[in-house]
Amino acid sequence: MNILGISAGFHDAAATVINHTGEILFAGHSERYSKRKNDANLCNELLLELCKWQYDTVAFYERPWMHNLQQLYSGQRDIGPWTTKGVLNKHLGAWYQNPARIEVCYSHHLSHAAAGFQTSPFDRATVVVIDAIGEFDTISIYGAEYDKTGKAVYKKLWGQKYPYSIGLFYSAITERIGLHPLDEEYITMGMAAYGEPKYADTMSILLQENLHIGIDHMFLPTATDVDIAASAQAIVEREIYSVMHRARAFNWSSNLVYQGGVALNCKANRNLGEYFENIWIMPSPGDSGSSLGAAALAYRGQINFEHAYLGREIGGEYPVDALINSLLRDRISGVASGRAEFGPRALGNRSLLADPRGPDIKDTVNEIKHRQKFRPFAPVILAEHVDQYFDMPRGFHSSPYMQSVGRCLRPDLYPAIVHVDGTSRVQTVSADSSSGIRKLLEAWCRLTGCPMLLNTSLNIRGEPMVNCRADADRFERLYGVEVHS
Numbered sequence: 414m415n416i417l418g419i420s421a422g423f424h425d426a427a428a429t430v431i432n433h434t435g436e437i438l439f440a441g442h443s444e445r446y447s448k449r450k451n452d453a454n455l456c457n458e459l460l461l462e463l464c465k466w467q468y469d470t471v472a473f474y475e476r477p478w479m480h481n482l483q484q485l486y487s488g489q490r491d492i493g494p495w496t497t498k499g500v501l502n503k504h505l506g507a508w509y510q511n512p513a514r515i516e517v518c519y520s521h522h523l524s525h526a527a528a529g530f531q532t533s534p535f536d537r538a539t540v541v542v543i544d545a546i547g548e549f550d551t552i553s554i555y556g557a558e559y560d561k562t563g564k565a566v567y568k569k570l571w572g573q574k575y576p577y578s579i580g581l582f583y584s585a586i587t588e589r590i591g592l593h594p595l596d597e598e599y600i601t602m603g604m605a606a607y608g609e610p611k612y613a614d615t616m617s618i619l620l621q622e623n624l625h626i627g628i629d630h631m632f633l634p635t636a637t638d639v640d641i642a643a644s645a646q647a648i649v650e651r652e653i654y655s656v657m658h659r660a661r662a663f664n665w666s667s668n669l670v671y672q673g674g675v676a677l678n679c680k681a682n683r684n685l686g687e688y689f690e691n692i693w694i695m696p697s698p699g700d701s702g703s704s705l706g707a708a709a710l711a712y713r714g715q716i717n718f719e720h721a722y723l724g725r726e727i728g729g730e731y732p733v734d735a736l737i738n739s740l741l742r743d744r745i746s747g748v749a750s751g752r753a754e755f756g757p758r759a760l761g762n763r764s765l766l767a768d769p770r771g772p773d774i775k776d777t778v779n780e781i782k783h784r785q786k787f788r789p790f791a792p793v794i795l796a797e798h799v800d801q802y803f804d805m806p807r808g809f810h811s812s813p814y815m816q817s818v819g820r821c822l823r824p825d826l827y828p829a830i831v832h833v834d835g836t837s838r839v840q841t842v843s844a845d846s847s848s849g850i851r852k853l854l855e856a857w858c859r860l861t862g863c864p865m866l867l868n869t870s871l872n873i874r875g876e877p878m879v880n881c882r883a884d885a886d887r888f889e890r891l892y893g894v895e896v897h898s
């Protein structure tokens with residue numbers, strides 16, 4: 414029997430399956446199955462996948478009654494069931510009926526904290542959660558450790574309540590500049606490097622407002638989008654560092670576990686090493702990762718977390734030779750092999766890969782992906798070579814999940830993977846990784862002397878990442894790029 418953790422009902426619904434020895438059997442996003450970006454509900458295709466296992470416990474990632482109270486308080490009308498049983502019936506329906514099953518729910522921020530701490534390598538850590546809003550919480554600081562029985566114990570050290578919210582502020586700004594909130598904040602972060610933070614003081618007042626209803630589109634009517642983005646980025650960095658300073662001052666631990674959607678701001682993350690010595694941000698720190706957090710709280714102990722390849726399986730050996738041939742011939746190739754990544758980033762199993770050398774490859778890949786020309790791509794590199802190419806920030810020498818940016822030391826040679834501010838969002842792959850991307854990088858380096866590849870997510874424009882082989886076939890047909898499995 415196993416534990417099923419669920420996060421659903423807001424955005425990015427996900428499910429995680431853990432057995433009773435702390436192994437993760439599955440973790441996946443609903444959107445990858447339904448093809449609806451940020452799907453808020455568990456779709457039938459994902460529920461079908463979940464039928465592979467039996468469950469004695471089902472854990473939900475937040476307390477429905479607290480969520481409803483917050484919705485009413487903030488003037489929202491989207492009220493769901495008030496009880497755990499009600500909310501599980503809503504999301505699971507008749508799919509899984511086990512009269513003996515235990516049904517539990519946990520606080521939204523505690524689920525975030527558990528997803529981070531119980532997958533981290535630490536026995537004791539300061540846990541910081543920053544998101545848009547979870548029930549009434551927008552920032553939480555916990556002291557976390559394991560007791561003598563191995564159970565994770567969390568002590569709340571400090572918290573911030575709605576309406577002040579760093580995450581809601583950044584999402585409202587994302588909408589103000591014409592992007593999709595709760596989805597395209599990473600584009601706002603990329604645009605920030607092109608602007609000047611000249612409105613930071615003026616925009617700071619927004620932090621105290623109810624940003625659930627967005628920002629008036631006439632706010633700063635003459636300001637350019639890039640200056641608004643730069644000002645917002647400056648504000649959130651200042652606010653995040655203030656939280657980190659506060660968290661460190663509790664002197665609980667110099668190990669940081671950082672969770673919540675704001676933890677995906679890899680540009681802000683570059684300075685976390687000023688406050689903490691060791692940093693862990695799991696690959697899915699947002700609400701979808703809280704499906705793992707809820708399951709972890711029900712399990713209670715440390716989870717065996719080795720990698721992010723936890724979703725839908727495409728069987729067979731990782732196609733190293735086929736990829737090398739395509740990369741040498743076309744300089745670009747897709748891969749859909751092994752288990753899909755849990756989290757928003759493609760880490761080599763559902764990736765579009767390219768030779769990062771030279772000035773023209775960025776435009777080629779941008780054309781295929783139909784995306785804004787200003788956006789750079791990320792490098793994936795053999796970890797033992799990272800210092801030759803990137804100045805990595807303190808605390809992020811190893812960056813397996815692209816959680817921070819490092820300064821590129823050779824932008825002249827690799828312009829495709831460098832942002833306008835001189836940084837790159839680096840994925841390192843360590844020598845002890847048994848992943849396919851490790852084998853591919855080793856073969857690529859042996860042949861070319863280059864230890865890295867350009868890595869971007871394999872997805873059709875406007876759709877979530879490729880999940881199964883049929884998705885990969887559609888990608889091939891639409892874009893004329895081979896996708897190997």
Ligand SMILES: [Fe+2]
Pocket residue numbers: 521525544545546547673674699700
């Ligand atoms: Fe959250």
